[in-house]
Amino acid sequence: MxxxxxxSRNKWRSATAETIFKNHPIHQVRSAGTEPSxxxxxxxKHLNWADLIFVMEKKHKQRIIEKFSGEIVHAEIIVLHIPDEYQxxxxxxxxxxxxxxxNYL
Incomplete structure (x- = not known):
């Protein structure tokens, strides 16, 4: 999968997730951010590739739906509710x- x-910026939360799950024996993992920066x-391309999308906050899911509604027809989006307060x-x-x-892996 x-x-x-x-x-938001793919510097802390999603980058950390990619790092800790990238060597999973079954799944392929990538990360990205919703902000121009x-x-x-x-x-x-990311969304077409993904079977499962984890977003850190509700606003990330909303941005994906607004900007890429045609690309997310087959992927499930899970909101993790992890605030932007970590390095x-x-x-x-x-x-x-x-x-x-x-629980999803």
Whole structure:
């Protein structure tokens, strides 16, 4: 399964998720951001690739629906409810991501 993690700037939350899940034996993992200043900007190509999309906040899901409604017809979008208050690879962020995503993997 192809899994995409999305946050605003793809610097802390989604980048951390990609790092901790990238070596999963079954799933392929990528990350992107919704903002113009994102390290890797979310594109239609990302959404067409993804089977499952994890977003950090409701606003990320809304932005995807507004901008890419045609590209998300086959992918499920899960809101993780993880606020933008962590740095890259923060121990608490890793624990929260692992707990919230493990049921889907």
């Amino acid at each position: 192809n899994i995409l993690f999305v946050c 994102a390290r890797i900007k979310l594109s239609a 890259y690879m923060n121990e608490d962020l890793i624990e929260e991501l692992t707990a919230k995503v493990s």
